[in-house]
Amino acid sequence: MNPVTTVSANSMNVLVGWVELQSVSNLHVCSQGAMVLMNSLCNKVIRPIDGSCCQNTPPLTFLQKMLLCVFVVTTLVFLLLNFLRKLPHQRPMVPDLESLEEKKPGAEAVCGALCRMGLIMVYFYLCDRADVFMKEQKSYSHSAFFVPLIIVFVLGLFCSESTKESRVLNREQTDEWKGWMQLVILIYHISGASAFIPVYMHVRVLVAAYLFQTGYGHFSFFWLKGDFGLYRVCQVLFRLNFLVLVLCAVMDRPYQFYYFVPLVTFWFMIIYIVLAMWPQIVQKKVSISALWYLGILLKLVGLVLLICLFAYSQGVFEITFTSWPLSKLFELNGNIQEWWFRWRLDRFAVVHGMVFAFLYLLLQKKQVLSETRGEALFSAKVSLPLLLLSGLCFITYSVWASNCQTKEQCNEIHPYMSVLPILAFILIRNIPGFARSVYSSFFAWFGQISLELFICQYHIFLAADTKGILVLIPRNPSLNILVSSFIFVCVAHEISLITKLLVQLF
CATH class of the missing domain: 1.10.1200 (Non-ribosomal Peptide Synthetase Peptidyl Carrier Protein; Chain A)
Structure with a gap:
């Protein structure tokens, strides 16, 4: 003790x-x-996280009591509907989860989803707010980080399958990318590897890569689909924020506490506003002149200038984000310093993704790329130098990250350097035809629930607001990690299914 x-x-x-x-x-x-x-x-002064002390559970807030009442009511309604469905000569009222893609969810399915969500939230509360389970301190060692990392990547390599399509950054490949990055981040957090600067800087690139994908994915969607309707906006916002808003109420935490979701939500809205403005560059237009391309470039340049204005003028940034009602979304502990740090750290990552999407779609439209299965993306004269240059970029970044003296020094240069390893990875992953035509289904499965994994780790994988580790099985660290990880992944997968069902309703 x-x-x-x-x-x-x-x-x-x-x-x-x-x-x-x-x-x-x-x-x-x-x-x-x-x-x-x-x-x-x-005990009454602080709340320790090493499991040696206990403290009275904080009283429930009014919002928590209201959510508890909603959970009880939906559970009773679900039981009643389930009872009525089982009566003789009664047709099934709603489909189950397997058929939610074909049919709209009915009352019983919605109540069942809310009931399961309520049970999951009770588990969250017991893990990280009540004194039911112990917490322990993180303790970094190289073996604690690199050994599970090697095991995970070996598992991923044994689950290779052919992709449905062979274009650059196809759906299976982006899911795979999100999946292995998320697993690395989970290992990084639970091992306390942020204390080791080289690992910290490489993980910072992974966060930037998520934002890069945000810029690339949404730009590509609006280019190809041309759908700027309110339905699409609401769908994305609900998908991103549903779990976080529920956790804010259940765990009594501000929205900014789950910093990544506000960050992604903010950048989605920026992308939407920029691309929805005239001129809208969409593939549906039969002929697009050079002036239209110039218009989209001017949009991107204007966005970069706006980012620079906020990044180099903290006063303007604070005036903007401390104004009501934005202050309620971006304040943490009464100020916006955390939001300022997070936003500034990866401020160019989304723009990098948008520019890459623009150039890629332009090259694709001009039929410069060879995306046939098994063929190299470019000719041999172009492919080999690009692959060598990509490898050099990886080595350069790793050497730089390993020689950083302090996190503050690294973070100042990171916004300008992070794009190098990201682009290098994309080129190495997509230039060879054989590499572009296969993916790891193991990583892709985790990639499909990467958002839920990132958010759920705050309370049922880690604990004490991410400062400690949840202890379900005391005095057996290895078994504890296995059990808590299994429950954690199952819960994240279930929340993903619930969100897909509810998004159709709301």
Whole structure:
């Protein structure tokens, strides 16, 4: 049992005097007894995360009580509908989850989804708000990070399958990309690897790559589909924010606490506004003149200039995001410093993704690329130099990241450097025809629930607001990680199914 070191001066003096008095009286006090007393004094002051102390569970807020009532009501309605469905001569009222792609969800399916969501939220609350389970400190070692990393990648390589299509960054490939990145981030968080700067900087590239995909994916959708309707916007916003908004209420945390979702949501809205403005460059237009392409380039240049204005003028940034109602979305602990840090760190990643999508779709339209299955993307004279240059970019970035002295120094240069390893990975992954035609179904499966995995880790994989590790099975770290990871992945997958069902309703 570890003593908690932050107790008040008066309490510490009383404790020391008591121990000395007992020692003088030849009544030997064991060190563990002193620790217990110290813990009892500090329990109401701080909430430790090493599992040695306990504290009264904080009282439920009004919103938490309301959600509990909703959960109880939906559970009762679900049980009633299920009972009525089983009565003789009653037709099934709604489809199950397997048929949700073909039919709209009915009352029983919706109530069932909300009931399951309620049970999951109860589990979240018990893990990270109640004192049911212990928490322990993170402790970084190279083996704790690299050994599971090697195991995960070996598993991924054994699950190779052919892609349905062989174009650059096809759906299976982007799911695979999201999947292995998310698994690396999970290992990074639970091993406390942020203490090791080279690993920290490489993981920062993975976060930038997620935002790069955001820019690439949404730009490509609007280019190819030309769908700027409100339905599409609401669909994306619900998919991104449903779980986070529920957790904000259940776990009594601000929206900005789950920083990545506000970041992705913000950039989606920026992409939508920029591309919805005239001129709208969409593939459906029969003939697009050079002036139209110039228009989209001017949009991108204008967006870069706006980003630079906010990045180099903190005053303008604070005035903008501390204004109501934006302040309610971006404040954490009464200020927007966390939002300023997160936004500034990867401020160009989305624009990089948009520019890459623009150039790729333009080259595709001009039929410059060879995307036939098994064929190299470019001719041999072009492919080989690009592959060598990509490898050089990887090495350059790794050498730079390994020689950084402080995180602050690295973070200042990171927005300009992160695009190099991202582009290098894309070229190495897509120039060879054989590499573009296969993917790892293991990583792709995790990629399909990457958003849920990222959010759920806050409370049922990690604990104490990500500062510690959840302990379901004490005194057996390996078994504890296996059990908690299995439950964590199952919960994330179930939430993904629930979100897909509810998004059709809302």
